[in-house]
Amino acid sequence: xxxxxxxxxxxxxxxxxxxxxxxxxxxxxxxxxxxxxxxxxxxxxxxxxxxxxxxxxxxxxxxxxxxxxxxxxxxxxxxxxxxxxxxxxxxxxxxxxxxxxxxxxxxxxxxxxxxxxxxxxxxxxxxxxxxxxxxxxxxxxxxxxxxxxxxxxxxxxxxxxxxxxxxxxxxxxxxxxxxxxxxxxxxxxxxxxxxxxxxxxxxxxxxxxxxxxxxxxxxxxxxxxxxxxxxxxxxxxxxxxxxxxxxxxxxxxxxxxxxxxxxxxxxxxxxxxxxxxxxxxxxxxxxxxxxxxxxxxxxxxxxxxxxxxxxxxxxxxxxxxxxxxxxxxxxxxxxxxxxxxxxxxxxxxxxxxxxxxxxxxxxxxxxxxxxxxxxxxxxxxxxxxxxxxxxxxxxxxxxxxxxxxxxxxxxxxxxxxxxxxxxxx
Numbered sequence: 001x002x003x004x005x006x007x008x009x010x011x012x013x014x015x016x017x018x019x020x021x022x023x024x025x026x027x028x029x030x031x032x033x034x035x036x037x038x039x040x041x042x043x044x045x046x047x048x049x050x051x052x053x054x055x056x057x058x059x060x061x062x063x064x065x066x067x068x069x070x071x072x073x074x075x076x077x078x079x080x081x082x083x084x085x086x087x088x089x090x091x092x093x094x095x096x097x098x099x100x101x102x103x104x105x106x107x108x109x110x111x112x113x114x115x116x117x118x119x120x121x122x123x124x125x126x127x128x129x130x131x132x133x134x135x136x137x138x139x140x141x142x143x144x145x146x147x148x149x150x151x152x153x154x155x156x157x158x159x160x161x162x163x164x165x166x167x168x169x170x171x172x173x174x175x176x177x178x179x180x181x182x183x184x185x186x187x188x189x190x191x192x193x194x195x196x197x198x199x200x201x202x203x204x205x206x207x208x209x210x211x212x213x214x215x216x217x218x219x220x221x222x223x224x225x226x227x228x229x230x231x232x233x234x235x236x237x238x239x240x241x242x243x244x245x246x247x248x249x250x251x252x253x254x255x256x257x258x259x260x261x262x263x264x265x266x267x268x269x270x271x272x273x274x275x276x277x278x279x280x281x282x283x284x285x286x287x288x289x290x291x292x293x294x295x296x297x298x299x300x301x302x303x304x305x306x307x308x309x310x311x312x313x314x315x316x317x318x319x320x321x322x323x324x325x326x327x328x329x330x331x332x333x334x335x336x337x338x339x340x341x342x343x344x345x346x347x348x349x350x351x352x353x354x355x356x357x358x359x360x361x362x363x364x365x366x367x368x369x370x371x372x373x374x375x376x377x378x379x380x381x382x383x384x385x386x387x388x389x390x391x392x393x394x395x396x397x398x399x400x401x402x403x404x405x406x407x408x409x410x411x412x413x414x415x416x417x418x419x420x421x422x423x424x425x
Contacts, residue, residue, distance in 0.1 A: 013038070015141055019157020022142065023071055070103045074139055077111055077151075081136035085119040088112075103154055109345075109381065110135060110151035112338065123299070150381055210261075210332075210347060211313045213270060213277035213306065216324050221252040228312035231258060233366025239319040240285075240328045253322075257315035257357050259332070260369045262388050268308035271297035276325035277306060283342050285328035292328075294341045315353060346382045356384040 011024060037047035073095060080087035088111050095108060115135060118128030135152070138145040144155045144164070156164065214229040221236035231237075235255045270277045273284060280298035297303075313332050314322070320334035333350030336342035346352050361368045370385040 019159050073104055078136045078140045081115055081132050085116055088116055107151040110149050210279050211282040212324055213308055214310050218322055218324055240321045240323040253316040253319040255314055256317050258367045259313040260310045262310050263308050267305045268311055269303045270306045271301050271303050273297050273300055274326055276327040283330055
């Protein structure tokens with residue numbers, strides 16, 4: 001409890017965290033001296049007298065204006081997450097993004113992303129009712145409670161960040177849990193395979209790697225279909241009928257770049273929608289009661305680990321909406337606007353994507369092999385791709401087939417409780 005008798009004010013401090021400052025502002029009309037008193041956890045009373053250097057509020061103090069605006073919007077965000085989607089929209093509309101700090105931009109990513117999506121009635125019943133209170137509480141107490149939400153990554157002192165990183169390294173280095181083996185046999189094509197063993201726990205803590213399984217197929221302009229792994233820059237592929245209805249003159253597009261994200265352990269976390277295997281948060285078009293809408297695959301089915309040597313993403317010269325294994329999906333750099341489920345400040349930004357790919361990797365081949373994504377150190381947002389080190393051993397399809405033939409893979413699969421379906425064509 002923080003008491004300021006000279007201002008007739010009492011404020012609850014809440015939790016204090018090592019190495020992390022906590023800020024309070026009080027209106028001061030007519031005094032240059034302020035006495036602050038507090039009671040420590042053991043009951044010991046402490047006090048301090050402060051000589052104020054000026055009477056201007058944080059709105060007028062240039063050194064504090066950014067900090068004040070962040071905490072002001074943080075409090076509004078907490079109210080919005082506990083109230084309604086309209087409150088969140090109102091908070092976002094009140095922010096001038098041309099002048100705000102990186103802290104406010106990170107906070108806004110939380111608001112316009114999962115927080116707004118969580119208010120959807122269907123999502124709210126499933127996970128939003130738990131997610132929103134958790135995120136609101138984290139911002140209210142200024143604590144980092146997960147590794148995913150951008151806004152909370154800025155909380156925590158140096159010691160916390162050091163311990164967090166050490167724990168993260170330990171977690172990623174752990175072997176997968178090995179439950180009691182279950183007796184089950186290998187099932188032939190079209191059946192269900194016993195769950196696969198994860199090479200390490202890092203598989204559960206990896207960054208987003210879009211988009212499609214290497215065996216996913218698209219229609220070529222010349223006729224027939226081609227799997228992602230066999231596509232080449234310069235190939236012309238057909239755009240989806242959804243796009244053709246709007247742009248009848250553009251029934252096809254030319255591939256300008258292909259991003260191959262290698263999966264060194266031979267597995268990827270994917271969602272199966274119809275015949276398509278796609279990463280959990282890559283938008284797809286869903287037909288629902290004679291209506292079509294954009295959704296995340298994770299909202300339709302549970303992500304599972306599938307045998308996969310790489311996932312592929314495409315950069316097209318136009319269109320940016322293709323049909324993959326019968327499912328409409330967007331490609332990199334589609335430039336969907338804010339407020340759309342398709343919106344993403346990096347994957348959906350054609351300028352950012354081209355800069356990240358061609359400035360770093362060059363245009364010589366157009367086929368770019370990457371390890372994963374990189375993130376901005378200040379905001380935590382995805383801002384590029386990390387080059388793949390070819391010295392890393394990979395599980396190729398030939399080795400995978402040999403393991404299956406020898407029955408080795410089936411025995412390994414029996415040692416894990418992770419749901420996995422064998423992907424076959």
